[in-house]
Amino acid sequence: xxxxxxxxxxxxxxxxxxxxxxxxxxxxxxxxxxxxxxxxxxxxxxxxxxxxxxxxxxxxxxxxxxxxxxxxxxxxxxxxxxxxxxxxxxxxxxxxxxxxxxxxxxxxxxxxxxxxxxxxxxxxxxxxxxxxxxxxxxxxxxxxxxxxxxxxxxxxxxxxxxxxxxxxxxx
Amino acid sequence: xxxxxxxxxxxxxxxxxxxxxxxxxxxxxxxxxxxxxxxxxxxxxxxxxxxxxxxxxxxxxxxxxxxxxxxxxxxxxxxxxxxxxxxxxxxxxxxxxxxxxxxxxxxxxxxxxxxxxxxxxxxxxxxxxxxxxxxxxxxxxxxxxxxxxxxxxxxxxxxxxxxxxxxxxxxxxxxxxxxxxxxxxxxxxxxxxxxxxxxxxxxxxxxxxxxxxxxxxxxxxxxxxxxxxxxxxxxxxxxxxxxxxxxxxxxxxxxxxxxxxxxxxxxxxxxxxxxxxxxxxxxxxxxxxxxxxxxxxxxxxxxxxxxxxxxxxxxxxxxxxxxxxxxxxxxxxxxxxxxxxxxxxxxxxxxxxxxxxxxxxxxxxxxxxxxxxxxxxxxxxxxxxxxxxxxxxxxxxxxxxxxxxxxxxxxxxxxxxxxxxxxxxxxxxxxxxxxxxxxxxxxxxxxxxxxxxxxxxxxxxxxxxxxxxxxxxxxxxxxxxxxxxxxxxxxxxxxxxxxxxxxxxxxxxxxxxxxxxxxxxxxxxxxxxxxxxxxxxxxxxxxxxxxxxxxxxxxxxxxxxxxxxxxxxxxxxxx
Numbered sequence: 001x002x003x004x005x006x007x008x009x010x011x012x013x014x015x016x017x018x019x020x021x022x023x024x025x026x027x028x029x030x031x032x033x034x035x036x037x038x039x040x041x042x043x044x045x046x047x048x049x050x051x052x053x054x055x056x057x058x059x060x061x062x063x064x065x066x067x068x069x070x071x072x073x074x075x076x077x078x079x080x081x082x083x084x085x086x087x088x089x090x091x092x093x094x095x096x097x098x099x100x101x102x103x104x105x106x107x108x109x110x111x112x113x114x115x116x117x118x119x120x121x122x123x124x125x126x127x128x129x130x131x132x133x134x135x136x137x138x139x140x141x142x143x144x145x146x147x148x149x150x151x152x153x154x155x156x157x158x159x160x161x162x163x164x165x166x167x168x169x170x171x
Numbered sequence: 172x173x174x175x176x177x178x179x180x181x182x183x184x185x186x187x188x189x190x191x192x193x194x195x196x197x198x199x200x201x202x203x204x205x206x207x208x209x210x211x212x213x214x215x216x217x218x219x220x221x222x223x224x225x226x227x228x229x230x231x232x233x234x235x236x237x238x239x240x241x242x243x244x245x246x247x248x249x250x251x252x253x254x255x256x257x258x259x260x261x262x263x264x265x266x267x268x269x270x271x272x273x274x275x276x277x278x279x280x281x282x283x284x285x286x287x288x289x290x291x292x293x294x295x296x297x298x299x300x301x302x303x304x305x306x307x308x309x310x311x312x313x314x315x316x317x318x319x320x321x322x323x324x325x326x327x328x329x330x331x332x333x334x335x336x337x338x339x340x341x342x343x344x345x346x347x348x349x350x351x352x353x354x355x356x357x358x359x360x361x362x363x364x365x366x367x368x369x370x371x372x373x374x375x376x377x378x379x380x381x382x383x384x385x386x387x388x389x390x391x392x393x394x395x396x397x398x399x400x401x402x403x404x405x406x407x408x409x410x411x412x413x414x415x416x417x418x419x420x421x422x423x424x425x426x427x428x429x430x431x432x433x434x435x436x437x438x439x440x441x442x443x444x445x446x447x448x449x450x451x452x453x454x455x456x457x458x459x460x461x462x463x464x465x466x467x468x469x470x471x472x473x474x475x476x477x478x479x480x481x482x483x484x485x486x487x488x489x490x491x492x493x494x495x496x497x498x499x500x501x502x503x504x505x506x507x508x509x510x511x512x513x514x515x516x517x518x519x520x521x522x523x524x525x526x527x528x529x530x531x532x533x534x535x536x537x538x539x540x541x542x543x544x545x546x547x548x549x550x551x552x553x554x555x556x557x558x559x560x561x562x563x564x565x566x567x568x569x570x571x572x573x574x575x576x577x578x579x580x581x582x583x584x585x586x587x588x589x590x591x592x593x594x595x596x597x598x599x600x601x602x603x604x605x606x607x608x609x610x611x612x613x614x615x616x617x618x619x620x621x622x623x624x625x626x627x628x629x630x631x632x633x634x635x636x637x638x639x640x641x642x643x644x645x646x647x648x649x650x651x652x653x654x655x656x657x658x659x660x661x662x663x664x665x666x667x668x669x670x671x672x673x674x675x676x677x678x679x680x681x682x683x684x685x686x687x688x689x690x691x692x693x694x695x696x697x698x699x700x701x702x703x704x705x706x707x708x709x710x711x712x713x714x715x716x717x718x719x720x721x722x723x724x725x726x727x728x729x730x731x732x733x734x735x736x737x738x739x740x741x742x743x744x745x746x
Contacts, residue, residue, distance in 0.1 A: 015350070067477075070475070071296075073351075
């Protein structure tokens with residue numbers, strides 16, 4: 001199934017310089033790769049940042065992404081993240097501002113089930129922090145009714161391969 | 172040391188002795204410093220920044236050294252964009268230094284401010300906005316290092332005005348290493364072995380020579396490789412200069428306007444060894460049917476090219492020169508005489524040909540005549556369009572880096588300034604510029620540069636009074652509806668050249684060609700020939716866009732109505 005379209009996660013170590021996010025995002029856009037999530041933060045190496053990018057495409061696209069990314073002088077290392085969920089750890093966090101309306105109790109139960117946290121509360125509503133895989137975060141949001149949601153802010157995905165996964169070298 | 176002085180000190184350490192450009196407000200300090208380096212750096216002033224950039228590109232293509240351009244901010248920088256994109260598509264090393272408004276004013280929409288690194292991001296190998304005097308020496312070193320190593324390409328260095336005047340320590344690194352940037356030069360031995368085993372078992376092998384061979388300086392090795400194993404070869408537009416001692420081994424260009432027999436070879440080969448090729452759409456036509464009977468060995472220094480447009484059975488990432496010299500270490504007997512006989516037969520049946528005789532000058536004849544009269548090591552620069560294809564088809568290139576044209580981007584207006592840069596790069600060789608009437612007018616202002624420096628460039632404008640290649644497509648695919656392509660009101664290019672002070676000659680009869688070309692070859696100074704050519708001539712063969720390379724068009728009707736239309740317009744103008 002080499003041609004099946006699916007979501008791919010890629011971890012990228014880059015020189016932490018102004019404009020580097022823009023360069024990576026531009027490169028992907030120019031080659032017609034669709035980014036559905038991008039996160040950036042400091043890495044274990046001083047001066048280098050780590051980007052975690054989620055893109056949609058078939059196997060050929062993912063191979064091109066790695067190769068094209070290496071063409072950027074700022075990119076140090078590209079590591080694909082294992083597509084099998086058991087082989088990786090993946091987290092996203094969302095803050096959701098909700099109105100209570102007449103469903104306060106149901107909401108608290110839902111937060112409990114999803115092991116979320118209420119981080120701010122007032123008479124009219126609360127802010128809920130929910131952490132987990134992207135599908136868990138999305139499931140939580142789906143279960144809220146549309147007129148409950150006031151605002152959503154999501155971090156995008158961070159992920160890494162588990163200890164037992166042998167990472168293949170880039171090209 | 173001041174920032175602007177650091178720039179020139181760095182240029183000297185990089186071995187740069189030639190710079191192209193135009194000054195302006197945001198780069199005035201650098202140009203002031205230039206006065207102190209007049210004896211060490213030759214500067215060429217152009218009349219448009221695009222011209223300066225193409226000149227640096229032409230210089231780089233013939234010398235293999237990086238071309239250096241210095242321009243101002245804003246419009247100066249944006250005018251280089253087409254030149255940078257041209258160089259990027261054809262992997263030409265350029266270092267473009269653009270002035271920028273002072274760092275304190277960046278982002279304020281200051282006068283002549285533009286986001287240069289943003290604009291040039293997708294058309295450069297690398298770009299960088301210098302933000303402090305401390306990082307300047309390293310940034311210049313990095314620009315040259317990145318532009319010239321691995322797969323070469325243009326690098327833009329955006330140089331704010333306050334850093335040009337800032338004082339700092341000039342500590343120029345002799346060597347740098349960039350974490351994560353390490354081009355693979357040596358091909359993988361196992362893959363090389365697999366490639367050679369495929370060759371041993373092949374009955375119909377074919378080598379495709381690409382631009383990478385010219386860039387790598389591997390043409391002699393490639394010729395030896397062809398001769399040693401008796402393998403036939405073809406070349407892409409950028410891979411011209413193939414010249415094995417056994418001439419039965421070379422079958423010309425391939426792709427949209429390749430030879431019939433060259434494309435036949437691609438369609439019927441059982442093994443393709445592609446050297447420094449990026450398999451552009453102009454080469455492969457329909458990707459589904461391209462080389463469908465062949466295993467493909469793909470050698471390229473840029474891993475991203477492998478598997479991008481066509482599948483590779485044996486990928487070899489490395490410098491072509493290194494890989495081919497590894498190929499040459501193998502020793503085994505091969506006999507491809509049956510395959511070569513097949514190709515010779517196809518060549519006899521479908522030769523490259525054009526109608527001779529008739530009342531108009533045939534452009535193909537001009538090209539053949541230049542090939543005959545000019546020395547073997549002449550550098551030929553072509554513009555874009557029909558003129559470029561006729562040169563590519565009918566000129567027999569014998570050396571690497573002898574054919575200069577915009578292949579990937581297809582930039583009309585490229586030839587004149589690139590020709591100037593080429594002649595500056597190799598003053599001992601003849602440089603002939605071929606242009607069409609359309610493209611020539613896109614950078615015609617650089618005739619002034621030819622005159623200013625008295626550059627002995629030989630220019631041939633083949634004037635068919637049309638944007639010819641588009642007109643050809645309209646004739647073949649749009650029912651002869653010549654929308655916006657007829658230039659029957661062209662000026663007299665010979666008179667324009669003479670007004671500037673360049674010797675010129677206008678010809679319109681076939682019998683005038685020989686004498687004119689001989690005169691052109693004899694001329695010590697710059698000279699222009701304005702040749703009115705057959706207005707209805709088309710480039711053949713032609714693989715229609717996305718078509719099968721194995722079945723190109725070999726004939727097209729001659730459009731008498733078009734000729735009539737142009738001639739009657741000219742007549743009415745004359746009265």
